[in-house]
Amino acid sequence: MSPQYVSDVGLQSAGSDRVKLLAVDDDQHNLIALQAILEPLDQELMLAENGTEALRLCLDHDFAAILLDVRMPIMDGFETAEMIRSRKQSHRTPILFLTAYRSDEQLFRGYDLGAVDFLFKPIVPEILLSKVKVFVELRRSEELLQRQTEDLKRTERKFRDVLEAAPDAMIITSEDGRIELANSRVDMLFQHSREILIGQNIRTLIPEWERLTAGPAFDPPAQTELRQTGVRRDGTVFPAGITRSPFHASDAVLVTTSIRDITIQVEAEARIQQSNAELERRVAERTAALSSSNEALRQFTWAASHDLQEPIRTVLTYAQWLSEAINGRLAERERGMLTVIEDHASRLNQLLGALRQYVHVSESGQQQWAPVNCNEVVEATVATLQTLIQETGASVEWSILPIVPSIEILLVQVFQNLISNGIKYRSHERAPLIRISAAATKAGWKFSVMDNGTGIDARYSEYIFGVFRRLHTAEHSGTGIGLSICKAAVERLGGHIWVESTPGSGSVFNFTLPRDPVLESRT
Amino acid sequence: MTTDNEDGSVRILLAEDNRADVWLIEEALRRQSLDYRLDHHLTAAEAIDAVKKCGVGGSPVPQLLLLDYNLPGGQGLDILAAAAANPKLAGVPKAILSSFLRPNEVQDAIKMGASCFIAKPANLADFLRDVGAKVLDLLNRQTA
Numbered sequence: 165m166s167p168q169y170v171s172d173v174g175l176q177s178a179g180s181d182r183v184k185l186l187a188v189d190d191d192q193h194n195l196i197a198l199q200a201i202l203e204p205l206d207q208e209l210m211l212a213e214n215g216t217e218a219l220r221l222c223l224d225h226d227f228a229a230i231l232l233d234v235r236m237p238i239m240d241g242f243e244t245a246e247m248i249r250s251r252k253q254s255h256r257t258p259i260l261f262l263t264a265y266r267s268d269e270q271l272f273r274g275y276d277l278g279a280v281d282f283l284f285k286p287i288v289p290e291i292l293l294s295k296v297k298v299f300v301e302l303r304r305s306e307e308l309l310q311r312q313t314e315d316l317k318r319t320e321r322k323f324r325d326v327l328e329a330a331p332d333a334m335i336i337t338s339e340d341g342r343i344e345l346a347n348s349r350v351d352m353l354f355q356h357s358r359e360i361l362i363g364q365n366i367r368t369l370i371p372e373w374e375r376l377t378a379g380p381a382f383d384p385p386a387q388t389e390l391r392q393t394g395v396r397r398d399g400t401v402f403p404a405g406i407t408r409s410p411f412h413a414s415d416a417v418l419v420t421t422s423i424r425d426i427t428i429q430v431e432a433e434a435r436i437q438q439s440n441a442e443l444e445r446r447v448a449e450r451t452a453a454l455s456s457s458n459e460a461l462r463q464f465t466w467a468a469s470h471d472l473q474e475p476i477r478t479v480l481t482y483a484q485w486l487s488e489a490i491n492g493r494l495a496e497r498e499r500g501m502l503t504v505i506e507d508h509a510s511r512l513n514q515l516l517g518a519l520r521q522y523v524h525v526s527e528s529g530q531q532q533w534a535p536v537n538c539n540e541v542v543e544a545t546v547a548t549l550q551t552l553i554q555e556t557g558a559s560v561e562w563s564i565l566p567i568v569p570s571i572e573i574l575l576v577q578v579f580q581n582l583i584s585n586g587i588k589y590r591s592h593e594r595a596p597l598i599r600i601s602a603a604a605t606k607a608g609w610k611f612s613v614m615d616n617g618t619g620i621d622a623r624y625s626e627y628i629f630g631v632f633r634r635l636h637t638a639e640h641s642g643t644g645i646g647l648s649i650c651k652a653a654v655e656r657l658g659g660h661i662w663v664e665s666t667p668g669s670g671s672v673f674n675f676t677l678p679r680d681p682v683l684e685s686r687t
Numbered sequence: 688m689t690t691d692n693e694d695g696s697v698r699i700l701l702a703e704d705n706r707a708d709v710w711l712i713e714e715a716l717r718r719q720s721l722d723y724r725l726d727h728h729l730t731a732a733e734a735i736d737a738v739k740k741c742g743v744g745g746s747p748v749p750q751l752l753l754l755d756y757n758l759p760g761g762q763g764l765d766i767l768a769a770a771a772a773n774p775k776l777a778g779v780p781k782a783i784l785s786s787f788l789r790p791n792e793v794q795d796a797i798k799m800g801a802s803c804f805i806a807k808p809a810n811l812a813d814f815l816r817d818v819g820a821k822v823l824d825l826l827n828r829q830t831a
Contacts, residue, residue: 473786477809478707484811485711513809520787 183228183303185209185296188218188244189262190236198231201289207300215244222254228303229296231283234263234270245277258299262287333423338416339375341366353425355397366421370394376410376419391430394423403430462523469519476516480509518645525577525652533681536572538565538579538611542600545579549587558587562600566609568677574653578661579613581646582673586615591668608659608679612672619667628663650675657681696722697826700741700749702734702766703727703784704758708807712753715819721826731761735769742775749779751825753805756785756792767799780825784818802828 185207187198195211202209210225212218214236222230230248234241241261248254258280263270266284274282280299283292324345327334333349343366346358354361354369366373372392394404405424410417483505494502539562546553546560553560560583568575583598590596599614620628629651650673654661658681665671699716703709709727716723726749728734734754742748752770754763763783770776780802786809788796793804805821808814 470786473809474705477786477807478705480809481711481811481814482707485714488811510809524789 181304182206182208183300183307184225185229185231185300186212186218186221186225186227187231188212188215188236188241189231189233190214191233194233194262197287198292201287201292202296204293205297205300215239215241215247218244219247219251222248222251222257226253227257229299230257230259231292231296232259232261234261234265234274242273242277245274245279249278258302260295260299330422335361335366335369335421335423337366337419337421339410339419341373341375341419344418350423353396353423354394368395370404370406370421370423373406373408373421376408389424391426394425402427405429465519465523469516469523473513473516473520476509476512480506480513483509515645518649521577522645522649522652525574525649525656533569533571535567536570536575537567538575538602541572541575542579542583545576545583548580549584552584552587556587556590556596558590558596558598560598560600563602565600565602565611566604568609569679569681570657570677574656577653578650578675581650582613585646585673586613586617586671589615589617591617591670605676607676609677610674611677612674614670614672616670619669620663620665620671621667622665625663625665629661696724697751698724698726698747698749699751699753699822700726700734700737701728701753702731702758702763703753703755704729705755708755708784711807711811711814712818715815716822718815719819719823721819721823729759731758731763731765734758734766735761738766738769738773738776741773748775751822752776752779752781753822754781754783754801756783756788756796763801764796764799767796767801771800780828782821782825 185202185205187195187202187209188211189195189198190213192213195213199209199211207228210221210227212221216239218230218232221227232241232245236244239247241263245259245261248257248259259278260281260283261274261279262283262285264285271282281295283295327336327345327347330347330349333353334347335343335350336345337343343361343364346361348358350356350361350369351358356369361368370392372390389405389407392404392406394402396402403426405426407422408419410419412418483502487499487502487506542560542562542565549560552558579600583600586598587596594616597616600611601614602609602611629647651661654675654677658678659676661673661675663671663673701709701712703712709725713725726737728737738752740746752766754766756763758766763785767781767783770779770781781800782803782805783793783796783801784805784807786807788804788806796804802825803821805818808817
């Protein structure tokens with residue numbers, strides 16, 4: 165038999181959860197007996213026949229307990245224990261002495277050398293078993309504790325690593341803000357050192373920090389970033405984006421507060437706000453400039469038409485007066501000349517009147533909006549055009565027309581101009597016929613005023629809506645402003661106007677009116 | 688109609704800067720066979736002066752004020768204001784003349800004490816008939 169051998173106590177193979185035990189005795193029979201006694205423990209038992217052997221095994225193994233025979237040749241149990249004790253790795257290994265002598269001196273020496281117990285020969289198996297069992301269990305719980313401690317350390321290390329790696333400054337506090345932990349970004353952001361911060365209240369750094377109150381706000385997903393102020397060590401401040409989220413530690417609620425320096429964001433927002441305000445201001449300025457220039461233009465047109473009216477009225481009346489005064493004394497040629505003056509003065513007078521009317525229509529946004537019955541408007545318009553209608557033998561027909569939200573005087577202008585145009589620009593071949601109808605559309609109504617007159621070439625379909633634009637000579641008594649007035653009026657009412665025509669057979673003037681007009685206030 | 692004048696004529700105060708219109712107005716009055724004396728002023732300032740003096744220190748009070756709306760250096764409205772301040776002119780009809788006025792301008796004139804607005808038509812026959820008839824109507828209304 166070799167001087168040292170390893171024995172698996174019991175039948176199981178060596179496992180990580182089995183602890184190692186060492187039995188040292190110079191008598192092999194004793195060792196076999198010990199092995200037999202300890203078998204029920206099912207642990208890994210190593211055997212040594214002398215102190216030297218025991219020491220060597222102690223170098224390589226960590227034993228839960230050593231059973232050491234006191235009386236051995238060369239190096240006795242006490243000497244061996246002393247050597248085992250003196251080695252660092254076995255410094256705390258519990259030793260049970262096995263001895264045949266009950267002497268106080270021996271006991272004291274044994275205990276001095278770190279013996280945890282004495283067992284007296286003859287060994288009582290039950291006592292040995294129960295004592296060794298205690299050490300086995302002790303070792304087991306030690307190992308468990310160590311493993312748990314290591315796990316804990318690893319977890320904590322991981323946690324700190326995560327905390328360190330976080331892109332933002334993170335501070336972990338108690339519920340009321342006492343700083344427990346902070347990452348290095350906190351140092352950078354607040355120019356502080358963590359050692360000083362730990363234990364202080366987070367309000368030193370963020371005076372507005374508030375403890376989380378129970379309720380929905382306690383729910384982490386509900387946490388939104390707050391804008392608060394961060395205070396650096398030197399007292400300077402910066403805008404901080406703060407997010408708090410609670411987590412339940414074993415015995416308390418802790419709060420993680422992440423802090424972001426949002427200076428750049430805040431500045432960018434301020435710049436955007438500033439440029440928005442600037443943009444709004446410019447738009448307002450332009451609008452004001454434009455509407456004042458529109459207003460100025462209207463004023464000018466009005467004043468010009470008014471100031472031109474006076475002299476032309478005078479020219480006209482005096483030409484008539486002169487003609488009346490010298491009537492009968494003029495040759496036909498001279499009378500013709502005077503007639504030319506009268507005609508042209510009269511025409512100019514008419515144009516100025518039309519121009520004033522145009523200005524009046526485009527100013528009429530201030531007029532009252534009200535439901536207007538288009539049937540009544542057309543009826544009234546036809547009545548005012550009765551002379552023209554009778555002279556030309558025209559007929560005006562209309563289907564049932566809607567009641568629309570509108571400004572009545574503008575609508576009167578539109579129908580009056582379209583109907584009289586339809587009659588004026590009639591074909592020589594047939595009596596004028598005007599048909600007025602209306603159809604509901606998605607956005608409101610589409611009105612059509614159809615005539616059987618001369619028609620308009622498609623290339624003039626835009627041109628005719630311009631001020632003083634005419635396609636005819638004095639043959640037709642137009643001022644060239646009627647359609648401009650229609651366009652201005654329809655646009656004031658929120659619609660648009662266009663013409664569809666077949667030259668030679670007639671035109672259809674269409675205009676739309678919205679069902680829900682945007683009641684603009686004219687500036 | 689009654690007159691306060693020694694010669695039995697009607698005294699009319701006219702503020703009008705356009706001499707051509709003065710002639711036309713006179714022609715219109717003549718055609719109504721109206722015996723009138725025209726107290727004519729070319730500017731608003733002159734007319735205001737005259738209106739203030741009416742009935743003061745024995746100066747005559749006109750039976751009618753004909754005031755052009757637009758005058759150099761002022762408006763017919765300024766003359767109306769001066770007339771309203773002179774109690775001697777309290778019952779005297781005051782007409783505003785113009786080629787045309789916007790409705791709000793007519794309303795302003797009425798508020799300032801104008802009895803009516805007389806348009807100056809751009810046609811001889813209309814002018815003479817309308818202006819003559821309106822003047823006669825105003826004078827008759829006063830004495831009625």
